[in-house]
Amino acid sequence: MNADLNMKVNVLPVYTYNFLHVNDSTINSSDIKIDNFSTPSANSLPNGVELKKDVSFEEAGSIFRKNKDRIMVSTGVPGEPNGDTSGRDDGQALRTGMGIDVDKLMIELGVKTDIFTVSENTKVSEPIILHYDMADGEGSLSAQVVHACKNSEVTVIMDYNSDKDASGFLGVSTRLLAEEGARITLVKTQLLGKEFLHFDDIGAACFDKGEVKLISLELGGKQNWNGCYTNLVGKESAFNCDMGYLCRDDHSLDLNYVADHRGKKTNALMQFKGVLMEEAQKTLRFTIDFKNGSAGSAGDEQEDTLLLSPDVVNRTMPIILCQEEDVDGRHGATIGQLGEDLLFYMQSRGIDEEEAKRIMIKARLESVSRLIPDDELSQKVQYYIQGIV
Amino acid sequence: MSENKQIVADIDRSLYDFKDVENEKDFYRMEEGLTKETVLKVSEEKNDPEWMRDFRLHCLDLYEQIKMPNWGPSIEGLDMDRISSYVRHKSDMKGKWEDVPEDIKNTFEKLGIPQAERESLAGVGAQYDSELVYHNVKDEVAAQGVIYTDLESALHGEYADMIKEHFMKLVPPTDHKFAALHGAVWSGGSFVYVPKGVKVDIPLQSYFRLNAAGAGQFEHTLIIVDEGADLHFIEGCSAPKYNVANLHAGCVELFVGKNARLRYSTIENWSKNMYNLNTKRALVEENGIMEWVSGSFGSHTSYLYPMTILKGNDSKMEFTGITFAGKGQNLDTGAKVVHQGERTTSVISTKSISKDGGIGTYRSSVTIQKTAKKAKASVSCDSLMLDSISRADTIPAMDIRTDDADVGHEAKIGRISDEAVFYLMSRGISEEDAKAMIVSGFANPVSKELPLEYAVEMNNLIKLEMSGH
Numbered sequence: 001m002n003a004d005l006n007m008k009v010n011v012l013p014v015y016t017y018n019f020l021h022v023n024d025s026t027i028n029s030s031d032i033k034i035d036n037f038s039t040p041s042a043n044s045l046p047n048g049v050e051l052k053k054d055v056s057f058e059e060a061g062s063i064f065r066k067n068k069d070r071i072m073v074s075t076g077v078p079g080e081p082n083g084d085t086s087g088r089d090d091g092q093a094l095r096t097g098m099g100i101d102v103d104k105l106m107i108e109l110g111v112k113t114d115i116f117t118v119s120e121n122t123k124v125s126e127p128i129i130l131h132y133d134m135a136d137g138e139g140s141l142s143a144q145v146v147h148a149c150k151n152s153e154v155t156v157i158m159d160y161n162s163d164k165d166a167s168g169f170l171g172v173s174t175r176l177l178a179e180e181g182a183r184i185t186l187v188k189t190q191l192l193g194k195e196f197l198h199f200d201d202i203g204a205a206c207f208d209k210g211e212v213k214l215i216s217l218e219l220g221g222k223q224n225w226n227g228c229y230t231n232l233v234g235k236e237s238a239f240n241c242d243m244g245y246l247c248r249d250d251h252s253l254d255l256n257y258v259a260d261h262r263g264k265k266t267n268a269l270m271q272f273k274g275v276l277m278e279e280a281q282k283t284l285r286f287t288i289d290f291k292n293g294s295a296g297s298a299g300d301e302q303e304d305t306l307l308l309s310p311d312v313v314n315r316t317m318p319i320i321l322c323q324e325e326d327v328d329g330r331h332g333a334t335i336g337q338l339g340e341d342l343l344f345y346m347q348s349r350g351i352d353e354e355e356a357k358r359i360m361i362k363a364r365l366e367s368v369s370r371l372i373p374d375d376e377l378s379q380k381v382q383y384y385i386q387g388i389v
Numbered sequence: 390m391s392e393n394k395q396i397v398a399d400i401d402r403s404l405y406d407f408k409d410v411e412n413e414k415d416f417y418r419m420e421e422g423l424t425k426e427t428v429l430k431v432s433e434e435k436n437d438p439e440w441m442r443d444f445r446l447h448c449l450d451l452y453e454q455i456k457m458p459n460w461g462p463s464i465e466g467l468d469m470d471r472i473s474s475y476v477r478h479k480s481d482m483k484g485k486w487e488d489v490p491e492d493i494k495n496t497f498e499k500l501g502i503p504q505a506e507r508e509s510l511a512g513v514g515a516q517y518d519s520e521l522v523y524h525n526v527k528d529e530v531a532a533q534g535v536i537y538t539d540l541e542s543a544l545h546g547e548y549a550d551m552i553k554e555h556f557m558k559l560v561p562p563t564d565h566k567f568a569a570l571h572g573a574v575w576s577g578g579s580f581v582y583v584p585k586g587v588k589v590d591i592p593l594q595s596y597f598r599l600n601a602a603g604a605g606q607f608e609h610t611l612i613i614v615d616e617g618a619d620l621h622f623i624e625g626c627s628a629p630k631y632n633v634a635n636l637h638a639g640c641v642e643l644f645v646g647k648n649a650r651l652r653y654s655t656i657e658n659w660s661k662n663m664y665n666l667n668t669k670r671a672l673v674e675e676n677g678i679m680e681w682v683s684g685s686f687g688s689h690t691s692y693l694y695p696m697t698i699l700k701g702n703d704s705k706m707e708f709t710g711i712t713f714a715g716k717g718q719n720l721d722t723g724a725k726v727v728h729q730g731e732r733t734t735s736v737i738s739t740k741s742i743s744k745d746g747g748i749g750t751y752r753s754s755v756t757i758q759k760t761a762k763k764a765k766a767s768v769s770c771d772s773l774m775l776d777s778i779s780r781a782d783t784i785p786a787m788d789i790r791t792d793d794a795d796v797g798h799e800a801k802i803g804r805i806s807d808e809a810v811f812y813l814m815s816r817g818i819s820e821e822d823a824k825a826m827i828v829s830g831f832a833n834p835v836s837k838e839l840p841l842e843y844a845v846e847m848n849n850l851i852k853l854e855m856s857g858h
Contacts, residue, residue, distance in 0.1 A: 077777070081750070082462045292777055313789075324777050333796070
């Protein structure tokens, strides 16, 4: 079937100046060909993981709706931040980074959800690997729920790839629930062709000592949207995010990451390392939101962006919202080209400027790709990076 | 160590919170609300030239078309139908303190303005409600060719063309709803021109007092610092508290010439019924320097983001600000900078303190345009939360459109560190004193940038009282 996409996504948790054009983003594409509405099968299903296939998107949200009171626990203290937009996503079973328009699309087009449930006290050593091998011109929408029950551990790897010149469309929704003491590692590698339209929407909730770790590499695609909203509702719950991206030609990458601290002693660390080349455009919104009651929590958001062309556009919105006294929130950003001192050092070692740039691109991206807990995929990504630089 | 909460006292506003009765005999007050008729009346009162009257009406049209901002603090409590746009004393502006009407003179005496003029200022302008009531500049400064006068006089004098060339060109009325409102009903404010190469050694100061209840103050400050010149301008503002909303929608336009320097210091201490929707902007030419020092303590609601356009190559900007948001206050403050010229530099450094349910928001934007090769920008914003019923939010943005730029940003939000208190206590300092020292130290980078008498005022405003029990 063919579909028109008209979505408002990646809405900032708080609006700011309109002239910056960063308060949200739109996906406007008509006549998108979509062939598949389900998740590709995993190579193998590890022991301890139960898979329920082809559940409707709404029904798959019931696990979150059932826990709505725990996930959206009210702080009881009034006082929204100025320009608050939280009401917009009220209808979602679980708030996600890209927002309610992704849910609406999935429901409208009847996308089926695969639910992976990891039973209590089960530590799954082998990752669940989902390969999205996209053909030229192919379109696909897919959705998953990963439910890690108490004290379980699981790794899910999602590998999006196609020929490097391919065009097409891939939209993915992933919702995660890490119950008490559970740990979910989600790895996403995007190596799609240079004419692909791609979005990837993530929502997560962590109960007491629950943890979500996200390793993400956005290296391909023409127009890309990513969002991740993590509800740190349980005491000592945690969100760790390492993201690497490369944006080149006239490609764009639009990101919205939020760590919503509600539980006590919660922890979030978000690190973004990326490279912009040629006429690429990147917008990064990342927010640490300390709600009242999140005493003892810490949040850190860091960005290191290498700009390698006079025609790139880099927008960054590092937001910290705070309604709790006993917290530690930090943000740091370094944005620019290679430093003269570094270049001088490289040249004094016989490395010319072009080679120095290649080394620094690789260094940034490989620092993330090395974290992939699957040797084969890690090598494939590193090979892809080498091919680019 | 114990987790005792520190208690920080409310700001003692008694110094500023005295009211003068404005009777019909001495004061003219325009009816409340905003219509074409009221705008024409203001224009008539001001004896505007034709172009200004037409400009006001154009601004009124824009005001009616432009929507309220969707991103800042709520301004639902502000009803323009209940705001009088123009209130003035029936006497004219004076050049000598002794000629200023007694009641108004007493107000400024209480605020210490004449004393400050005698001791440490090169010139003073004092605005009471909608009009300047006093303007004076020291002879030796005037002899250097420095012009410091009210804007209305300048509009009719030898600088009329200069005013027309610059008035609301930097802040066009299309900028936002309250810039349009300002263009429609502006009244009062100062015009400063510092000729080429002239360095004014001691500061000029304008003080704005809004005494009338349910009124708006819309003063316009236009400063032109010509090539190689140097000026420090100080702005102070206060008002008594009423139970109805008051509005301040002033506009400041600053033109800093080649190799010139302008420091613009503000201590804003409006009363807590004030909606402070002020717009400030500077344009800096080649190798010019713009320095902002800003203290925001008063107001019920503030939207305040001084903006600098670094147009000339090698031009520089520094913004140092502090915001103290207490009970019932929602202060949304910060800075904006646009780098256009090559090798331009900006440094933004802010501190904010939130307590007792106050909302302090740091909001900024740093834009580096394609032409700004080798630009450098550095932003640092620190927030201190003194309890868990307040808010401290930082909402910065960076938009970078060249690779040949170096941009750094850091932000921190936290509370008074137990370790720092413990360290000071281990050196024999009491817990209360230790916490007081830490908060004073937090505000120190701003207070040290202020002239001494203003630093003292700021410390008086903060008035922190600590208790560990």
